[in-house]
Every structure is written in C-alpha cells, then in structure tokens.
Amino acid sequence: MLTTHPFEDDTLHEECGVFGVSGSDSAAALVALGLHALQHRGQEAAGISSFDGHHFHTHRAMGHVAGNFDRDDVIRALPGTSAVGHVRYSTTGETALRNVQPLYADLSTGGFAVAHNGNISNAMKLRRELVRRGSIFQSTSDTETIIHLVATSNYRTLLDRFIDALKQIEGAYSLVVMTPEGMIACRDPLGIRPLVMGKLDGAVIFASETVALDVCGATFERQVEPGELVIVQGTEVRSIRPFAPMAPRPCIFEWVYFSRPDSIAGDQSVYTVRKAIGAQLAIESPVEADYVIPVPDSGVPAAIGYAQESGIPFELGIIRSHYVGRTFIQPGDKVRHLGVKLKHNANRALIEGKRIILVDDSIVRGTTSLKIVQMMRDAGAAEVHMRIASPPTRHSCFYGVDTPERAKLLAAKHDVGGMTDFIHADSLSFVSIDGLYKALGEAKRADVRPKYCDACFTGDYPTTLTDHDDVAEVDQFAMLEERVN
Ligand code: SF4
Numbered sequence: 337m338l339t340t341h342p343f344e345d346d347t348l349h350e351e352c353g354v355f356g357v358s359g360s361d362s363a364a365a366l367v368a369l370g371l372h373a374l375q376h377r378g379q380e381a382a383g384i385s386s387f388d389g390h391h392f393h394t395h396r397a398m399g400h401v402a403g404n405f406d407r408d409d410v411i412r413a414l415p416g417t418s419a420v421g422h423v424r425y426s427t428t429g430e431t432a433l434r435n436v437q438p439l440y441a442d443l444s445t446g447g448f449a450v451a452h453n454g455n456i457s458n459a460m461k462l463r464r465e466l467v468r469r470g471s472i473f474q475s476t477s478d479t480e481t482i483i484h485l486v487a488t489s490n491y492r493t494l495l496d497r498f499i500d501a502l503k504q505i506e507g508a509y510s511l512v513v514m515t516p517e518g519m520i521a522c523r524d525p526l527g528i529r530p531l532v533m534g535k536l537d538g539a540v541i542f543a544s545e546t547v548a549l550d551v552c553g554a555t556f557e558r559q560v561e562p563g564e565l566v567i568v569q570g571t572e573v574r575s576i577r578p579f580a581p582m583a584p585r586p587c588i589f590e591w592v593y594f595s596r597p598d599s600i601a602g603d604q605s606v607y608t609v610r611k612a613i614g615a616q617l618a619i620e621s622p623v624e625a626d627y628v629i630p631v632p633d634s635g636v637p638a639a640i641g642y643a644q645e646s647g648i649p650f651e652l653g654i655i656r657s658h659y660v661g662r663t664f665i666q667p668g669d670k671v672r673h674l675g676v677k678l679k680h681n682a683n684r685a686l687i688e689g690k691r692i693i694l695v696d697d698s699i700v701r702g703t704t705s706l707k708i709v710q711m712m713r714d715a716g717a718a719e720v721h722m723r724i725a726s727p728p729t730r731h732s733c734f735y736g737v738d739t740p741e742r743a744k745l746l747a748a749k750h751d752v753g754g755m756t757d758f759i760h761a762d763s764l765s766f767v768s769i770d771g772l773y774k775a776l777g778e779a780k781r782a783d784v785r786p787k788y789c790d791a792c793f794t795g796d797y798p799t800t801l802t803d804h805d806d807v808a809e810v811d812q813f814a815m816l817e818e819r820v821n
Pocket of ligand 1: 528587588589590732733734735736737789790791792793
C-alpha cells in the first residue's frame with residue numbers, strides 16, 4: 337500500500353471521538369451517524385455497543401465508520417434504546433481489535449460499556465498495582481485501567497465505584513458509560529477533552545463535538561462541564577460534581593486544529609476562532625505577496641482570515657482530490673513517488689512566477705512543510721512564505737493526542753531561523769501565544785492563565801505526568817548505573 341496523503345503523516349492526530357444515545361428506538365443508527373461526523377477524530381477503528389434491556393451487544397471493526405456501520409445487518413444486530421460508540425486513533429495501546437472501544441465489562445453490580453476520549457497519564461502505574469493485586473488485563477488500552485479500578489472498588493453501587501475509580505486517575509478523560517440503568521457521561525476536572533450534550537425527541541445525546549449533534553438532527557443543550565458527571569436514568573437527567581473544583585484547562589488545540597470548523601467548542605465557533613488566528617498572524621507577520629494559499633483542508637479558515645486582514649487575495653494553490661482514499665494500491669515502483677500527487681497537487685497556472693503565502697495549522701516534524709514548499713517551488717513559485725496558525729509545537733502531548741517524542745519535533749530542535757532553513761521557505765512565522773489567546777477573545781496568556789492547556793507550546797502541563805516521570809526516573813537510573821559500571 338502507498339500513502340497518498342502527503343500531509344497526514346506529519347500532523348497531530350486527535351486520539352478519539354465518543355458518542356452516546358439514551359432513550360431512542362434508533363439508538364445504534366444515531367450513534368453510527370454521530371461517529372461518522374466525528375471520523376476526523378480517529379480513523380483507525382470504530383465500535384458501537386447497545387443495550388436492549390436485557391443484554392449488551394457490541395460490534396467493533398478496524399477502519400472507518402462508513403463501510404463498517406452503514407450496513408442494515410450491523411445496525412439491526414445492535415438493538416435497544418441506548419447505545420454508545422467510539423472512533424479511535426491509537427497512541428496508547430497497539431492497533432488491534434482488542435483495543436477498539438467501547439470496552440465492555442461484566443461485574444457483580446451489572447455490566448457496562450465505556451467509550452473514552454483522552455489519555456490517563458498514570459495508567460501504567462495504576463496497571464502495575466492492579467496486576468500485582470490479581471487483575472488480568474485483556475488489552476493494552478489505558479481505558480481498561482478504569483474498568484479494573486471500578487471492578488476492584490470497595491463501594492457498592494456502580495456509580496460510587498466509578499467515582500472511586502475516577503478519583504484515582506490523572507490526565508484527560510471524557511467518558512460515556514452505558515449501564516443497564518442508563519448512561520453516565522463525565523469530563524475530567526480540568527475539562528481537557530471536550531464533551532457536549534444534546535437532545536433529540538426526548539433522547540439524551542452525548543458527543544465529543546457539536547457537529548455530531550447537528551448531523552443527527554439533535555439540538556445542542558450544553559457542554560458537560562469539567563468535573564461534572566451527568567447521569568441519565570429513563571427520562572431523569574441529573575448532575576453531580578464529586579471532585580474538588582479546579583480552574584478548567586481545555587485543550588487549546590481543539591480550536592487550532594482538532595475540532596471540525598463547523599463545531600462550537602466552549603461557546604466559540606471553531607471556524608470564527610481559526611479565522612481570527614489567521615487575521616492575528618497577518619497583523620504579527622506581514623509580508624508582501626501576490627496570493628494567500630491554504631494548505632488543505634485545515635489551513636483554510638486561517639488563510640481566509642490572513643487574506644481578509646492583509647488585503648492579499650485568497651486563492652486555491654493546492655488542489656485536493658476527493659476521490660482518493662488514504663491509501664492506494666501501489667501501481668509499480670517507478671511511479672511510487674507520484675502517489676502523493678494523487679491527493680494534493682499544485683495549481684501551476686496560478687502559482688507560476690508568483691510570491692505566495694502558505695498558511696498551515698502547525699508544524700510537527702517539518703517533513704510535511706518541506707514537501708509543500710518544494711511542491712510550490714516545483715510549480716514555479718517566485719517566493720514561498722510560510723505562516724503557521726499556532727505557536728511552535730515544542731513539547732509532546734500526554735492527554736490523548738498523538739505527538740512524536742520531543743526529540744522529533746522540529747521546533748524542539750531548531751529556532752525559527754533553523755526551521756526556515758529546514759523547510760526551504762523564504763520566510764516562516766508562527767502566531768504568538770498571546771496572539772492565539774487574543775484570537776480566542778482572551779487577554780494575554782499571562783493575564784488569564786490558567787485558562788487552556790497549551791502545554792505543547794509552553795511545556796506548562798496542567799497535571800502531574802506520573803508515567804512519563806517514572807520512565808524518566810528509570811532512564812536516569814539506567815544512565816547512573818551505566819556510569820557506575
Ligand atoms: S498538550 Fe497540546 S494537544 Fe495536548 S491537551 Fe495540551 S494543548 Fe492539547
């Protein structure tokens with residue numbers, strides 16, 4: 337197989353999306369629709385579990401929602417008025433069907449199915465303790481840790497066991513849990529990953545993003561608040577807050593890149609924020625040029641904002657084919673290198689002899705930017721100026737976003753001058769961290785912090801990172817031993 341998407345191997349990947357429906361005769365079909373709208377949050381695997389009043393039913397599959405969950409026989413095999421679903425891009429745990437969610441567990445208090453968006457930053461430590469006490473893990477997913485904590489809790493009811501489990505975990509989690517009694521949706525006390533709530537003809541719906549409510553015709557009710565558990569039992573919906581209150585730190589990258597532009601995140605339109613970031617970039621990093629060109633698709637709103645603020649025309653200089661999947665059967669070694677052009681190609685007639693400003697959402701390893709700049713030069717661009725709608729990504733994410741280790745991040749290795757040389761651009765600029773906060777309608781970061789998680793830019797992680805620190809400690813110990821020996 338040949339990757340035909342030159343820009344996907346070097347972007348940050350959101351790890352997961354979750355969707356749950358309680359109280360609809362079409363629960364599984366609605367979850368399939370919702371997951372379809374959340375497909376951008378994870379393309380490796382998808383799963384749906386339903387409860388028919390007596391039994392749980394689950395279908396999990398590798399690959400996209402379409403092709404796996406658009407078949408009548410699959411949906412008919414998921415009966416019941418409650419269903420929960422998940423799309424996955426794995427970072428913790430290998431890519432295997434046993435790690436695909438929802439995960440199911442049968443306890444003395446009754447069965448439950450759980451879908452998780454986020455990453456538990458002390459999962460390895462907890463897992464080691466659980467295994468020592470006799471737990472037998474079926475998967476390598478961090479989410480299974482929650483199940484074992486629930487199973488081994490000394491509390492009596494499932495809800496109390498959940499709360500007990502959640503109080504032991506660190507990191508980011510938006511969870512939708514289906515039980516025989518109903519549904520529990522919750523968000524970690526910092527609200528790092530999103531979770532919203534909607535209604536459709538009396539059914540209660542939970543989703544990672546509002547766009548998933550839109551596609552199934554549901555109305556947006558509100559966000560599940562950081563640290564809140566929403567409990568649905570029949571028509572009763574109640575809320576509890578079992579954690580000590582904390583200042584929320586939602587992931588700022590949801591507005592920069594992860595969420596679909598037609599979603600509302602927090603109380604802000606993602607599209608509007610992205611345009612504002614582009615406008616801020618134009619103010620902070622102006623340059624004379626003929627065209628503003630987005631790197632499709634994620635750079636489009638910021639490029640529109642840059643063009644409107646600068647007065648430089650917005651043009652489509654990179655054309656994307658919508659008829660090519662993520663991979664394509666390799667047609668032969670001699671044309672392998674041409675595969676990348678199947679999906680994205682330079683609009684030569686527009687670009688030739690022109691000074692262009694390329695707008696993209698982020699730079700991770702830099703290999704993508706290098707390819708795009710080269711693509712523009714091959715098409716005859718006179719000058720290529722790169723503008724990035726986020727600050728330099730200098731730190732890894734430990735909260736459910738697939739980032740390379742720090743040593744592989746271009747911005748961790750080079751200053752902006754070095755990065756400019758690496759990607760062979762005529763100039764390169766990033767929006768400032770204060771500019772990003774301004775685009776989100778905030779004062780300077782220093783005035784409002786803590787307000788968002790912006791750790792991949794600043795290194796200011798909002799939680800302890802137990803597993804990461806344990807590994808660092810082991811590494812240091814190994815180095816010490818080596819020196820002693
Ligand atoms: S480290 Fe970055 S990507 Fe991860 S949650 Fe924080 S802001 Fe989001």
